[in-house]
Amino acid sequence: MSITKEVTRPVFPFTAIVGQEEMKLALILNVIDPKIGGVMIMGDRGTGKSTTIRAIADLLPQIEVVEDDIFNSHISDFELMSDSVREKVQNGENVNTAWINVPMVDLPLGATEDRVCGTIDIEKALTEGIKTFEAGLLAKANRGILYVDEVNLLDDHLVDVLLDSAASGWNTVEREGISVRHPARFVLVGSGNPEEGELRPQLLDRFGMHAEIRTVKEPTLRVQIVEQRSKFDSDPYVCLREYKEQQDQLKMRISDAQTLLQNVVIDYDLRVKISEVCGKLDVDGLRGDIVTNRAAKAFAAYNSKNQVEVDDIKKVITLCLRHRLRKDPLETIDSGTKVNLVVNEVFGE
Known part of the structure; x- marks a missing residue:
């Protein structure tokens, strides 16, 4: 069994975020039980939505995945593994695993359906008889968090696709009679500014929770937020060391809750x-x-x-x-x- 260690740039610690309790609670509960159905976070610009979402992903314990598998397949849960890995497991073949950070996937506003869902190489399938699948963002997000900023500006059809996958836990791609299905179990987090338009009610209803956040008005809190950010920007590693104990405690609390x-x-x-x-x-x-x-x-x-x-x-x-x-x-x-x-x-x- 091999262990991989990812080198990433420092992420602002979740426990250092001041205020916005509603948003933090909604994210924690969805991480404990992804079947809640995701979070829609609506609020003013510059209120730390993206920072908080990246921070919760960084807080989570590492997950064990099948090595070199594009779907982050689980080693024993059939609901979270691709068909090819399932065949190997059922045939008793040896499967190596690795430990990775929980995937955090950003969905860009201009993304196409192929970029989100993945594509099948039809030419290769027809000429060589090989079913080749190019993974999309849904495959990369399996067992992780899929974050859509400005979700209210995203094409309605794409929002439908995301919500369907989030609800079923699977993504199916069909081209010219060839079909590929893979697990897509992720926590869907959308954020947006109400001034830029509302989501249609039938789409809004599909998000499990809805957190509203406002700009902090209290002067002392505002100063505290600015100072925290400045401290992190000047030396992130000092800030991370300062909050390490609180981060570890919250990580353990979430892990215990998932078990309970x-x-x-x-x-x-x-x-x-x-x-x-x-x-x-x-x-x-x-x-x-x-x-x-x-x-x-x-x-x-x-x-x-x-x-x-x-x-x-x-x-x-x-x-x-x-x-x-x-x-x-x-x-x-x-x-x-x-x-x-x-x-x-x-x-x-």
């Missing part, structure tokens, strides 16, 4: 109350109910509990529902406040 998650339970009466909140808010479909249940379990696991309590639900439910409410132009309160009012009514203060 499958044992977390949520009582029937709490599940009924979650659905009651969704019903009173007139949320279309059942995605809101499902995501809130998942997020509450992930939050309980994050706090080392194997039983979901009311406070766990209250902490995550706004993140899970605010973007699923029907927009009313005459509404005087924002969607987050509306969710909180109904939650307090159903669960009690």
